[in-house]
Amino acid sequence: MQDALSTRLQTLISDSRRRLGDGTRALRAAYEAHPRTSVVLEGRAKLVDIEVVGIWQACQMPAEAALIAVGGYGRGELFPASDVDLLVLLPRAADAGVCERLSAMVGALWDIGLEIGHAVRTVDECIQAAEDDITVQTNLLEARFLAGDAERFAELEQRYYAALDVREFYKAKQLEQEQRYARFNDSPYSLEPDCKDSPGGLRDLQMLGWIARAAGLGRNWRDLARRRLITGGEASELRSVERFLQHLRIRLHYLAGRAEDRVLFDHQEKLARIMGIDATANRRASEVLMQRYYINAKMVTQLNTVLLQNYGTVIFPDRGAAIVINPRFQVVRELLDLRHEDVFERYPSALLECFLLLQQRSELKGMTARTLRALWINRNRINAAFRADPAHRALFLQILQQKRGIVHAFRRMNEYGILSRYLPAWRRIIGQMQHDLFHVYTVDQHILTVLRNVRRFTMGEHAHEYPLMTRLILAFERHWLLYVAALFHDIAKGRGGDHSRLGMVDARDFCVLHSLDEDDTALVVWLVEQHLTMSHFAQKEDTSDPEVVQRFAAIMGSERRLIALYLLTHADIRGTSPKVWNGWKGKLLEDLFFAAQRLLRGATPQQALGMDDRLEDARRLLRFHGLRPGVEERLWSELDAVYFMRHSAEEIAWHTRLLYFRPDAGEPVVKARVAEDEHGVQVMVFTPDQKELFVRLTGFFGRLGFTILDAKVHTTRHGHALDSFMLQDPGGEASYRDVITLIEHELAAYLARPDALDRPSRGRMSRQVKHFPITPQVSIRADEAGRHYILSLTAADRPGLLFDIAETLAGHGIRLHTAKIATLGERVEDTFLLTGAALAQDAQLLRVERELLERLQV
Structure with missing residues (x-):
């Protein structure tokens, strides 16, 4: 039998593969000529039906068996590279002969080019599997008869629906959606979303079905x-967004040549071109495409919420007694409900009041479906006249000033289209991508994340996260002004020009129209204008220089402004990406804050930088570790003021404990320790100064795969190098305690060989940078004191980058004193403090800049 079956199948497989290939190409050509989703989805399902049934019949399966299409195939929708899910329904467990035929059938289906998912069960087994597994239960819901015993399929359908508990199914699918949302951080706004499974994707629509x-x-x-x-x-909107997502997924499958549902950077520009989307003056075509995607995804999540609540009303008909709140609203089953269908028409202020009530009444879990629908239908009532009404402006400020629910209120207002109506400038940033490769959110979601971060500073349950921030904001009068600044700090992104300056205008208009007094208006407008200033000084300037700190303090002008900007900057950096923030950046901001605060309180520049206090604190730490008074003097006499200004008391004490007894060490001394926040390792190198030492050190760390976050290079009066580094494993995989001994031993041995030079691999360009290249920028300028030069550069990050920079500088005899390394996702923004004769000559300076640009090219 096996030989006869094999012979029949061989001829059939060849013909079937040819027909399937011809049919698939014809469907694609028809779709590309006249893009309609049914051409592909229904056309491929029918094409596959013919070949699957043909092979089933050729295998001469038992007459009492049935072949069933399940899942998306059962629904009659097959995307170009989707799996074909089959159920073989048997009257009893398969014997050896049936197993042989089943194996031949499945093998043949794979041979003709189909990706097959299959199950073989009896009706009893199907019912049990559906009871145990919601995925099986869902697949059977869309079962479609293909061939074989139709009565057996009818029996399955009858028993399946008899056993189906609709209430339990509803709860299980809701829970499944919540778990799926959690995998994607509850957001449809990922820069590389999955158009099938992300929130707002096709799976949300399928679940409703x-x-x-x-x-x-x-x-x-x-x-x-x-x-x-x-x-x-x-219904029309649902069909429209469904078609958009289906078209996108079809195009993705064709473009990738496989079942690819992620809208990766690799595909976005090509997808935009294929879908007829053009670039604008300020945005790539891919950005226009993705904004369209986010708007559609947002619509899906809105309608998903409405329909799920409506389903719940039908499936769980016990409505419960309504509790009246006021003439406009009531509570029904812990949800805010309209008392009358025309509430928003009669009382337009209710469009904002509903969000205020959700904040004020903790028992409310959301809005009823009819309230959400009415809110969506009536959102366009928020027009210029609405915005000009003093009562409405007062309501909006009340929402900002509540004790709870502020972030939830603004997220809901954004989701339901209220925020973009009330703040017209908001409309332009909805779903707007930021292709700087370190923001992982769209502009509107970034702003709401920053608002959340500022809000968390005020909440006692989060005080343990950033206690200084909590202490500062709770003492800050009218801290809700920071929420206003957060809303406007990036609202002008994507318009072209300086978004800080453009955003000032919007912020000022808002403050004036909402009757904020002059001082509060000035603070908000100033914060929007200066929201990048503190991060610039902390990450790119030499904040151990008194003149730099004085310049920063002068911009602040007052302690109130300094505190406000510190809080906003902290929240802003943390709101770009989970990968961008780290404890080291927090320490840079904190040190700058305290130095400027002391200056603004009347301290001298030296007092502001805490030189005297730092030395006393370092001595106290040395005594704590058992060192007798005076042992530090021999080492400290070889160190100048610059060293003490650039290192904390704790770092000075650590260095001193390691070196006080060997200040003239002839051999390299290398020590390492885990950083205070456990997210990096600090390394100290003390050695007789040697040629191109910094180049050699960057080469060594690069070979080990570490990123240098910070470097402080110092030469003692007696010709020793005392260099400090903060290192981090960019992959987050290193156990820092395990690598300390390795670094100490290998680096000391490496430095003892003057001719040794590790050249780290340049590494491969990341996928993101490949599709959104970063043009390198280099600037070298004298500092205001005229003693040093500041090198600022921006480039795509890659292994070995810092080594290339160090080697170029060394080749021109340029000495490096400090390095501040800011890695922002795939981009680096590094700042170096330099000295060297070549920098004072224009021709030489240009040559250095040109060579650096060449080395920075990816």
């Missing part, structure tokens, strides 16, 4: 509209 089918509410959007679960307009 599954519940409707299980509850007998309908099989398409029109059915739901006829049952008044959604309006006719909402």
